[in-house]
Amino acid sequence: MGSNISNLMILFFAMSFLRVTSAWSVPQVPGFFIFGDSLVDNGNNNGLLTLARANYLPYGIDFPEGSSGRFSNGRTMADIIAQLLGFRGYIPPYADARASLSILRGLNFASGAGGIREETGDNLGQHYSLTEQVENFGNAVRVMRRIFRGNSTKLADYLSKCIFFSGMGSNDYLNNYFMPNLYSSSYDYSTKTFAAILLEEYTRQLTNLYDLGARKVAIIGVGQIGCIPYELARYNTDESENRTHCNEKINKAIAIFNKGLVKMVDRFNAQLPGSKFIYVNTFESSKDLVKNAASYGFEVIDKGCCGVGRNNGQITCLPLQQPCDNRTKYLFWDAFHPTEAANIIYAKKAYYSTSHTDAYPMNIRQLVMA
Ligand SMILES: *[C@@H]1O[C@H](CO)[C@@H](O)[C@H](O)[C@H]1NC(C)=O
Ligand SMILES: *[C@@H]1O[C@H](CO)[C@@H](O)[C@H](O)[C@H]1NC(C)=O
Numbered sequence: 001m002g003s004n005i006s007n008l009m010i011l012f013f014a015m016s017f018l019r020v021t022s023a024w025s026v027p028q029v030p031g032f033f034i035f036g037d038s039l040v041d042n043g044n045n046n047g048l049l050t051l052a053r054a055n056y057l058p059y060g061i062d063f064p065e066g067s068s069g070r071f072s073n074g075r076t077m078a079d080i081i082a083q084l085l086g087f088r089g090y091i092p093p094y095a096d097a098r099a100s101l102s103i104l105r106g107l108n109f110a111s112g113a114g115g116i117r118e119e120t121g122d123n124l125g126q127h128y129s130l131t132e133q134v135e136n137f138g139n140a141v142r143v144m145r146r147i148f149r150g151n152s153t154k155l156a157d158y159l160s161k162c163i164f165f166s167g168m169g170s171n172d173y174l175n176n177y178f179m180p181n182l183y184s185s186s187y188d189y190s191t192k193t194f195a196a197i198l199l200e201e202y203t204r205q206l207t208n209l210y211d212l213g214a215r216k217v218a219i220i221g222v223g224q225i226g227c228i229p230y231e232l233a234r235y236n237t238d239e240s241e242n243r244t245h246c247n248e249k250i251n252k253a254i255a256i257f258n259k260g261l262v263k264m265v266d267r268f269n270a271q272l273p274g275s276k277f278i279y280v281n282t283f284e285s286s287k288d289l290v291k292n293a294a295s296y297g298f299e300v301i302d303k304g305c306c307g308v309g310r311n312n313g314q315i316t317c318l319p320l321q322q323p324c325d326n327r328t329k330y331l332f333w334d335a336f337h338p339t340e341a342a343n344i345i346y347a348k349k350a351y352y353s354t355s356h357t358d359a360y361p362m363n364i365r366q367l368v369m370a
């Protein structure tokens with residue numbers, strides 16, 4: 001009896017200890033700032049005139065707060081990285097931000113259809129290009145300066161400890177280069193020249209981010225767009241044909257760009273004092289996911305869980321459309337975007353993987369401590 005009571009007391013003590021530590025646990029970094037496109041947008045497009053919007057069900061069907069504007073059934077890769085970094089609650093979209101102390105926890109500037117090039121994604125309507133996203137970060141930094149009462153040393157010290165996430169370039173291929181009926185870029189430039197142009201602009205945009213105070217920056221590579229349901233449906237148009245073949249022309253063009261990103265990361269680390277850039281190889285991760293789909297629990301890798309037409313990839317998931325039941329078995333949520341189940345794997349690789357193929361020259365966990 002006595003020992004039961006003391007066991008109970010130990011359990012009680014342990015439980016209250018757990019509660020206290022979780023209430024007190026602080027994130028590993030003071031702030032997390034996110035730049036990108038629909039892969040990580042969490043509602044910045046909700047108020048814009050655009051087709052690139054996802055604030056309707058069944059988008060968000062597995063997200064606690066419902067359809068927030070995220071282009072997935074649940075959390076994005078950036079949401080999951082924020083949780084791995086120890087943040088409670090989600091990093092809010094810039095569009096909803098108020099000029100208050102809470103912006104120091106981080107902001108998400110990402111915008112569906114946005115690209116490195118200014119004109120990218122115009123076919124879908126309004127959005128924030130990367131140049132505009134960095135300008136918006138500049139506005140946030142002005143508010144931070146006031147919070148730090150104009151003390152530049154304090155501001156710089158704070159920003160140098162924050163993690164920055166930049167996932168850009170998908171739309172420059174999807175909604176620009178490989179959309180030749182609306183954009184001239186593929187007539188004007190070879191894939192090599194186009195990649196070089198993107199990298200030059202990206203370098204300028206990221207240098208501006210550095211000049212505003214960013215020091216620890218994770219650059220997310222472009223995934224295998226040649227294998228998303230939208231491209232599979234466009235590429236394999238013959239009904240009788242095997243529709244799982246990726247468009248390697250697109251994948252090859254992206255591989256050139258991604259290779260340039262690695263060089264850009266090396267150059268930044270050598271040339272920008274105090275900077276720590278890393279490259280996160282989602283192209284390779286997505287290959288691994290497809291190759292080892294079964295071991296990750298995926299059964300469907302060539303169709304969206306929600307969508308219309310061939311591969312559920314010809315038209316995106318429509319309002320109130322019935323999605324598939326077993327969403328953890330699908331790699332893709334819709335024609336373009338991964339399911340939460342896939343996003344969890346991408347995020348964990350970026351955060352934990354010690355393979356230089358996945359994260360170079362270090363992972364996000366190491367970047368925190370660097
Ligand atoms: C700015 O903050 C630093 C660190 O807290 C402090 O040492 C310094 O005196 C401050 N500078 C001004 C001008 O207040
Ligand atoms: C379709 O192609 C894939 C990849 O080449 C192959 O693994 C699969 O067996 C093929 N399916 C059919 C039905 O031919």
Ligand SMILES: *[C@@H]1O[C@H](CO)[C@@H](O)[C@H](O)[C@H]1NC(C)=O
Nearest residue numbers: 298299300324325326329330
């Ligand atoms: C998903 O569930 C549906 C209906 O419950 C079923 O028909 C389908 O075969 C399942 N697919 C997978 C990949 O498990």
